Amino acid sequence: IRDESSLKLGIKYFIHVDLGLRHANAAICVAxxxxxxxxxxxxxxxEPQIDxxxxxxxxxxxxxxxxxxxxxxxxxxxxxYQSVNSLQTLAKHxxxxxxxxxxxxxxxxxxxxxDLLYQEKIDGYFDKETVAEILALDVVYGDKxxxxxxxxxxxxxxVVGAVHGVLKDYGVITGMxxxxxxxxxxxxxxxxxxxxxxxxxxx
Numbered sequence: 113i114r115d116e117s118s119l120k121l122g123i124k125y126f127i128h129v130d131l132g133l134r135h136a137n138a139a140i141c142v143a144x145x146x147x148x149x150x151x152x153x154x155x156x157x158x159e160p161q162i163d164x165x166x167x168x169x170x171x172x173x174x175x176x177x178x179x180x181x182x183x184x185x186x187x188x189x190x191x192x193y194q195s196v197n198s199l200q201t202l203a204k205h206x207x208x209x210x211x212x213x214x215x216x217x218x219x220x221x222x223x224x225x226x227d228l229l230y231q232e233k234i235d236g237y238f239d240k241e242t243v244a245e246i247l248a249l250d251v252v253y254g255d256k257x258x259x260x261x262x263x264x265x266x267x268x269x270x271v272v273g274a275v276h277g278v279l280k281d282y283g284v285i286t287g288m289x290x291x292x293x294x295x296x297x298x299x300x301x302x303x304x305x306x307x308x309x310x311x312x313x314x315x
Contacts, residue, residue: 114154114237116178124186125153125178126281128212128273129171130266131192138166139266140174141274149235150228150278155242155267168194172201179207187277191269214269214276215257221276222249222257228275242267 119125119142129140142154156174158166179185188202189212202209214221228234245268248260259265 113239114152115156116154119153119178119183121182122184124184124281126186126274126277127175127188128214128270128277129175129188129190129195129198130214130269130273131166131168131171131190131194131198132264132266135160135165137264137266138168138171139270140171141267141270142178143271143274143278145278146235149233150275152234152236152271152274155239155271157241157267168198169201172198175202175207176205179205186281189273189277191273212273212277214273215265219251219255219257221272224279225272225275234275236271239267242271246271 123144125142125144127140127142129138131138137160138158140154140156141152142156143150143152145151158171160166175185175188185207188207188209190198190209191212191214195211199209199211212221225234245259245263245265248263249257249265249268250260252258257265259268
């Protein structure tokens, strides 16, 4: 399990926030590019009370507090129409923040996440709820990613959005076709042709 105590100074962190709809959870994910993987540093969830929705101000305060502690928050994205006030608040504190849709109208972020999973290029940690949400996703009408009945996807959206933010910052084109671009992000420049032959045929 990872939390904010594992964050390190000097690393470029990317955050995605999923606010959810009324009486729904809000989740954020913090990620960065490691030497061989996109690393998931933190998954944090705010749950609504019976008579009160999630306090969006608490999420803004958490993000601002990370920056004030010296952590390098490069970019924050939000995936909900209710995010306007939060985006403006973060901008006033000189934190780059913008809107980014995840799984609605475009599958780019989820397709990229899937590609990285297949290549074992994601360094995460076991969060039972997040894993359950990811396994309970369906493609609807060919271009929308939705949760199955009775399931949520706030954690899944937060993780996928943060990972996508890391790759976007480094100019990696996403999608299934240009996968060599993602591979090159983690490529060892000292690796020679002999090493590559060994990796293809370890015997």
